Amino acid sequence: MVKVVVLSGGVGGARFLLGLKAALGLPPIGPPASEPPSEPTDRRSNTGEHDISAVVNTGDDIWVHGLRICPDLDTCMYTLGGGVDIDRGWGRADESWVVKAELAGYGADPDWFGLGDRDLATHLIRTRMLHEGYPLSVVTAALCTRWRPGVRLLPATDDRCETHVVVTDSQGLRAMHFQEWWIRHGAALPVSEFVQIGADDAQPAAGVQEAIAEADAVLLAPSNPVVSIGSMLAIPAIRRALRSTTARVIGLSPIVGGRAMRGMAETCLATIGVRCEAGAVAEHYGARVAGGILDGWLVHTGDAATVPGLEVREVPLLMTDIAATAAMATAALDLAGLAV
Numbered sequence: 001m002v003k004v005v006v007l008s009g010g011v012g013g014a015r016f017l018l019g020l021k022a023a024l025g026l027p028p029i030g031p032p033a034s035e036p037p038s039e040p041t042d043r044r045s046n047t048g049e050h051d052i053s054a055v056v057n058t059g060d061d062i063w064v065h066g067l068r069i070c071p072d073l074d075t076c077m078y079t080l081g082g083g084v085d086i087d088r089g090w091g092r093a094d095e096s097w098v099v100k101a102e103l104a105g106y107g108a109d110p111d112w113f114g115l116g117d118r119d120l121a122t123h124l125i126r127t128r129m130l131h132e133g134y135p136l137s138v139v140t141a142a143l144c145t146r147w148r149p150g151v152r153l154l155p156a157t158d159d160r161c162e163t164h165v166v167v168t169d170s171q172g173l174r175a176m177h178f179q180e181w182w183i184r185h186g187a188a189l190p191v192s193e194f195v196q197i198g199a200d201d202a203q204p205a206a207g208v209q210e211a212i213a214e215a216d217a218v219l220l221a222p223s224n225p226v227v228s229i230g231s232m233l234a235i236p237a238i239r240r241a242l243r244s245t246t247a248r249v250i251g252l253s254p255i256v257g258g259r260a261m262r263g264m265a266e267t268c269l270a271t272i273g274v275r276c277e278a279g280a281v282a283e284h285y286g287a288r289v290a291g292g293i294l295d296g297w298l299v300h301t302g303d304a305a306t307v308p309g310l311e312v313r314e315v316p317l318l319m320t321d322i323a324a325t326a327a328m329a330t331a332a333l334d335l336a337g338l339a340v
Helices: 011-023 071-081 098-106 117-131 136-147 178-184 208-214 229-233 236-244 265-271 278-285 322-335
Strands: 003-008 051-056 062-064 067-069 152-155 162-169 172-177 191-197 217-220 248-252 296-300 311-315
Touching: 003 011, 003 208, 011 051, 011 071, 011 322, 051 071, 051 208, 067 117, 071 136, 071 152, 098 117, 117 136, 136 152, 152 208, 162 178, 172 178, 191 229, 191 265, 208 236, 217 322, 229 236, 248 322, 265 278, 278 296, 296 322, 311 322
Parallel strands: 003 051, 003 217, 051 152, 217 248, 248 296, 296 311
Antiparallel strands: 062 067, 162 172, 162 191
């Protein structure tokens, strides 16, 4: 059995996981959610001879209308379970927005964060279980019994660890949740700092450290280096686990030809003083031999990068479809020393 751990954000990480499953000979997408499981599923949610654990960013998590929203966990769960809105890359397919319209009728705040009717059910179940005392890792496993993603989805932490930003606007210098800056303001407000609230005291969720310690390979998906991967690396015990694992840690560049493939990584990188280049992101993560976390780094063909202490290879890194993404995953596993 090959054990692979992936540090993942939302849309990009979810799509990478589809390719990784295909590369390992697993069905990329699980059975339709409407079909009952043919047999009981265990908490690991894997099938076949290989085991995939995804440690998923929780820095984007937020309370909205009294509900706990976990955007990256839900995007991975819906994508791998076959229930995502493919065009948007997030949220539920065949979504409706009746509740959103009713909230707008009341003038309910916040009005910038939309909750779809189908998606709302997930948040209701999660919030109820959290209020009953279950940790987020247990709640996530329970939600996955419906979606059967074929991957063990592990929140990075069960503790509050949210990404906030320090912005400058007409009100002066102030802090706000990353989601408000990202969605409400379209990342247009000047940012001076990203702050991972609670990271110093947060502990990895149940199963995270064990998965990393037991892995045959650890992969960093091509997710946002600052607010997806970076929020997880801000948790000291996760960084230590990556430093101490016997598995090779391989990253895939989210930067192709000097541009981020998704999201607003350029703005995020500029804020922390990192150039929007594949090599610069690798230097930001650092080589394990020099106190960082990486052993190898994949860059897109033509994006040559030389990083002391890292084995760098050029391969196509455009996730145009599952086959192309599977080839990326295969290259990452090969760099990690695994033949699949």
